[in-house]
Amino acid sequence: CRLPEALFERLLCQTAIRCEEATNEAWLFHGRIVEMVDGWTLTMADTEENQEEYPQMKSQKPGCGFPMARMIGLFSLATGAINHFAIGPYTGKQTGETSLLRSIFDRLLRGRILLADRYYASFWLLAEGERRGIDLVARAHHLRKIDFRRGLRLGYLDQLVLYPKPQRPKWMSEDEYAQYPDSIFVRHLKYKVTQKGFRTREITLATTLLDADIYTAEELADLYSRRWLVELHIRSLKTQMQMDHLRCKSPQMVRKEIHCHMIGYNLVRCAMLASALKFGLFPTRLSFTGAMQAIEEFASSLRLGSIHPQQQWANLLEVISELTVGNRPGRQEKREIKRRAKNYKLMQCPRNPNRNRYATAA
CATH class of the missing domain: 3.90.350.10 (Transposase Inhibitor Protein From Tn5; Chain A, domain 1)
Incomplete structure (x- = not known):
């Protein structure tokens, strides 16, 4: 880029x-x-x-x-x-x-x-x-x-x-x-x-x-x-937004990748705000994950062109307003992960350029 x-x-x-x-x-x-x-x-x-x-x-x-x-x-x-x-x-x-x-x-x-x-x-x-x-x-x-x-x-x-x-x-x-x-x-x-x-x-x-x-x-x-x-x-x-591990190979591109993630994050927030203002809700009560998934479906239907864009936008805001999260004040949970790690050893030395060093001679 x-x-x-x-x-x-x-x-x-x-x-x-x-x-x-x-x-x-x-x-x-x-x-x-x-x-x-x-x-x-x-x-x-x-x-x-x-x-x-x-x-x-x-x-x-x-x-x-x-x-x-x-x-x-x-x-x-x-x-x-x-x-x-x-x-x-x-x-x-x-x-x-x-x-x-x-x-x-x-x-x-x-x-x-x-x-x-x-x-x-x-x-x-x-x-x-x-x-x-x-x-x-x-x-x-x-x-x-x-x-x-x-x-x-x-x-x-x-x-x-x-x-x-x-x-x-x-x-x-x-x-x-x-x-x-x-x-x-x-x-x-x-x-x-x-x-x-x-x-x-x-x-x-x-x-x-x-x-x-x-x-x-x-x-x-x-x-x-x-x-x-x-x-x-x-x-x-x-x-x-999958910003935990970045893929770019230079610091300049890494910072651009971070900006792209955050711009996309704010655009999702904009849609959530539009829905909250239209239906009289608080933005913090709306689900970010649900809004992002709804926007992805909205983009797919927009490419098909089966419905007028304004009608699709109105439908999107209505769907986002229905995707709410619970109000759970004082909720406490341990920092635990559900997905189990694979049973592989941790790398203790860098990979040898000769990747076939363990292959048996033919």
Whole structure:
């Protein structure tokens, strides 16, 4: 493919904008757009070019693994569309999820809310969001000791505390370090999650939404419970869109292949949004897999030309509206796979160019 990489970036941006333009006001959080961030990994064809830019895991011998890349994506909570993403090597300096997020932080528009897990609740991201007018809602970092007997009390297990600026990390320059404030205000709140058949769990959130009268603890707890949707969106990309292992043999083509998967993903989301708006539904209650299968059938019937395209489009939206998923809040499942692995040994040394070395002489 000789098309420039910038063209694919522009197409992905346009599909994300079209999805955002169709957003219903009822799907927002206090009239604000919420974006979810999370990371994942993928593998690609084992070529020298891919290995040079996205090396395989160091624990694997050369020729016995696949090039691996780390990615993060920004998904819209209201529409499920992916707005931006970043990709980098799996290991090495500045290749973590927070580093990738900082590389695309300037693409987040002022006034938005970023929903993330505890890995992103660091001083640097909280302060960066405050500088750019972006609020963060995340689970409190597991290394931070939180004492609700201190700070300004906003309610029961709801407090306002001061985060002092840590020492300058090695990856940050002195000029960048000087741009951050000496301290920031952060709100902590703790709530319990009760589910029948499971032990009661306590979750502590850290957020820059400081006004407890506007953003109540119950609303923030409900907002964070919807963060699980980003895991489902990533699963749709890796499983339904088959983006778990890429086939292209050069890094440039790999990135184009990723863009094509995400453009197709957003186009499916556009059809789901059109169906949700027409029948008064929430997009999160519609099945992505069912919508994708319905679109494939729609494309087949469109090629036959037996029905008028407008009638086919109306039928497609009606079919998508009927393919709903259950509302199962608090659902928990182990990370298990149903398909059994084949009983073959793992490769411990690279393949010999002489592939017939075990053949007996005639």
